[in-house]
Amino acid sequence: AQSVAQPEDQVNVAEGNPLTVKCTYSVSGNPYLFWYVQYPNRGLQFLLKYITGDNLVKGSYGFEAEFNKSQTSFHLKKPSALVSDSALYFCAVRDYMNRDDKIIFGKGTRLHILP
Amino acid sequence: DTEVTQTPKHLVMGMTNKKSLKCEQHMGHRAMYWYKQKAKKPPELMFVYSYEKLSINESVPSRFSPECPNSSLLNLHLHALQPEDSALYLCASSQALAGVKETQYFGPGTRLLVL
Numbered sequence: 001a002q003s004v005a006q007p008e009d010q011v012n013v014a015e016g017n018p019l020t021v022k023c024t025y026s027v028s029g030n031p032y033l034f035w036y037v038q039y040p041n042r043g044l045q046f047l048l049k050y051i052t053g054d055n056l057v058k059g060s061y062g063f064e065a066e067f068n069k070s071q072t073s074f075h076l077k078k079p080s081a082l083v084s085d086s087a088l089y090f091c092a093v094r095d096y097m098n099r100d101d102k103i104i105f106g107k108g109t110r111l112h113i114l115p
Numbered sequence: 116d117t118e119v120t121q122t123p124k125h126l127v128m129g130m131t132n133k134k135s136l137k138c139e140q141h142m143g144h145r146a147m148y149w150y151k152q153k154a155k156k157p158p159e160l161m162f163v164y165s166y167e168k169l170s171i172n173e174s175v176p177s178r179f180s181p182e183c184p185n186s187s188l189l190n191l192h193l194h195a196l197q198p199e200d201s202a203l204y205l206c207a208s209s210q211a212l213a214g215v216k217e218t219q220y221f222g223p224g225t226r227l228l229v230l
Contacts, residue, residue, distance in 0.1 A: 043205050043221040090157055105157035
């Protein structure tokens with residue numbers, strides 16, 4: 001079965017510093033990976049996805065993610081963190097092995113950007 | 116435009132009430148989803164509609180009844196809910212059901228409190 005793991009419940013980063021939110025995946029076949037962000041009391045917003053092609057994927061709000069097949073990772077990164085980046089971040093994988101079309105979410109990582 | 120709208124934003128109901136949650140998208144998407152999200156947890160899939168037909172029912176109790184009256188609208192009818200059903204209910208849509216590369220776009224959610 002497809003799955004993703006987010007090893008950190010919370011990440012604290014000082015404003016202006018680079019940030020990384022970690023995600024590892026386990027899939028049978030080609031991975032289709034996504035990052036979503038959820039601000040307090042809001043729905044999920046799509047940030048970026050990896051389907052195929054370049055390992056470095058650029059997304060919304062200056063975020064990017066690096067797909068690493070050998071390490072089965074898809075870490076989310078940003079060169080310079082903003083206080084407004086503080087939110088809950090979900091890594092997700094598309095479960096395409098079954099006929100059903102499901103997104104499997106990680107447990108989420110809460111990102112705190114300290115002013 | 117990647118907007119999914121949901122009404123109401125907040126809902127408080129008693130265990131004997133009947134209420135409905137509404138979701139709307141005008142992106143021409145033919146797959147629509149209901150998720151339930153408890154605090155600090157990832158979303159859990161409840162139902163999936165594809166071309167206005169129920170495609171997936173994740174063994175959700177019958178007190179939740181989905182309806183897809185047309186390609187733009189998705190309802191979730193609630194009846195005789197329990198306090199443990201209190202959660203954020205998220206609607207999402209994607210262009211197609213079976214396309215593994217498809218991105219799901221989420222609405223802001225309805226925060227439900229069952230007393």
